[in-house]
Amino acid sequence: MELTDTEFEQYQTDGYLVVEDALSPAAVDRVKTRLREYTHGDREHETFESQLEPRVERGELEVEEEGDAVRKFEGLGMVEADDVFAEVANNETIVSVASQLLGPNLKLLRSAAMFKPPEIGSEKGYHQDAAYYPIHPMDHVTVWVALDEATTENGCMNVVPGGHKDGILGHEAVEYDTDIVIAEKDYDEDDAIPIPMESGSALFTHCLVPHYTAPNTTDQWRRALIMAYMRSRSRFSKPDEELPPWVDSVHIQGEEFPGCV
Ligand SMILES: O=C(O)CCC(=O)C(=O)O
Numbered sequence: 001m002e003l004t005d006t007e008f009e010q011y012q013t014d015g016y017l018v019v020e021d022a023l024s025p026a027a028v029d030r031v032k033t034r035l036r037e038y039t040h041g042d043r044e045h046e047t048f049e050s051q052l053e054p055r056v057e058r059g060e061l062e063v064e065e066e067g068d069a070v071r072k073f074e075g076l077g078m079v080e081a082d083d084v085f086a087e088v089a090n091n092e093t094i095v096s097v098a099s100q101l102l103g104p105n106l107k108l109l110r111s112a113a114m115f116k117p118p119e120i121g122s123e124k125g126y127h128q129d130a131a132y133y134p135i136h137p138m139d140h141v142t143v144w145v146a147l148d149e150a151t152t153e154n155g156c157m158n159v160v161p162g163g164h165k166d167g168i169l170g171h172e173a174v175e176y177d178t179d180i181v182i183a184e185k186d187y188d189e190d191d192a193i194p195i196p197m198e199s200g201s202a203l204f205t206h207c208l209v210p211h212y213t214a215p216n217t218t219d220q221w222r223r224a225l226i227m228a229y230m231r232s233r234s235r236f237s238k239p240d241e242e243l244p245p246w247v248d249s250v251h252i253q254g255e256e257f258p259g260c261v
Contacts, residue, residue: 001093003100011101015164015206018195022093022202023145031225032147034084035113039067047077048111053120061120069120073113076250079227085111089227094143094202095252098229101141101204105232105254107261109133109140109247112226114213116155121216123155125181126189128163129228130207131171132180133247135261136237138168140207140230146197147223154222155213157203158192164208182210234261 001019003011011017023031037043038050055061056069063069078085088094089108099106110133115121130138150156170184187210195203205211207228216222232254236243249261 001096003097008100011204011206014161015209016159016161016195017097017204018197018201019093019097019204020198020201023088023091023200025200027087027091028147028200030084031088032223034082035073035115035223038073039070039115040065045073047081048073048075053117053122055120055122063120068117070115070117071122072115075246076108076111076248078111078113079108079250085225088145088225089250090252094145094227097202097204098141098143099253102139102229102231105256106229106252107232107234107249108227108252109135109230109249109261110142110226110228114224114226116213116216116222118216118219118221121155121222123215124213125174126185126210126212127171127181128169128208128210129205130168132244133207134236134238134243135230135234135247137231137234138208140228140234142205142207142226142228144203144205145225145227146199146201146203147225148199148221150195150197150222150224151218152194152196152214154218154220155216156197156222157195158212158214159195159205160187160192160210163187163210164206166208168208169210230261232260233257235259236261
């Protein structure tokens with residue numbers, strides 16, 4: 001998949017780009033079936049973390065089955081240990097677009113599944129993905145793949161176009177330690193725009209673009225898969241002892257370099 005000049009420019013200017021039909025309907029179904037096997041079936045996972053909706057975790061809300069309240073799966077082990085997630089990480093269209101934005105040598109920095117369950121799926125506050133990952137250069141690309149139609153009612157992505165040009169902002173922890181939001185707003189939330197997407201479409205976002213998703217107020221799931229890519233030459237920007245435990249990488253394509261993430 002070759003980006004047009006206009007698409008490439010849009011990414012540089014706005015910090016995001018939607019690529020339609022990145023995953024075929026069959027590939028989307030494979031992912032949704034696999035997610036369901038983990039949340040509601042017998043498939044065990046030891047290589048990645050699972051997180052529940054905060055109100056359920058706190059005992060304020062009850063659900064029939066724990067799987068009905070899963071908020072997210074997180075960890076590169078998703079891709080290392082599961083062929084269906086690995087297929088998405090190595091998807092030809094996604095990797096091709098990532099390499100046009102970042103160059104030929106690519107590593108995967110993050111994989112996650114975001115569930116947003118019907119009616120109880122909570123918001124994800126404004127944040128910049130770069131705040132989670134102390135790496136240099138600060139230009140990794142997050143790919144958010146819609147597995148269901150994403151709408152303003154069920155919690156589609158909202159981004160601040162051009163926000164990546166203002167650098168990294170201060171963040172503070174909420175709910176879980178692994179959940180941070182922007183504390184020093186440097187932009188007007190009215191500047192954010194919703195990005196409704198069809199299932200199978202992929203949103204490529206610069207890691208400095210502030211973004212947000214609203215609660216799911218519908219009776220349908222809003223699921224998405226996240227894969228984040230970085231240049232293989234990326235280096236840690238903090239000493240080893242200050243690195244968060246989740247910062248690691250999986251080789252995707254091209255050369256690898258000593259001393260890099
Ligand atoms: O899918 C969502 O609701 C938000 C995901 C997100 O922005 C993130 O995990 O960085």
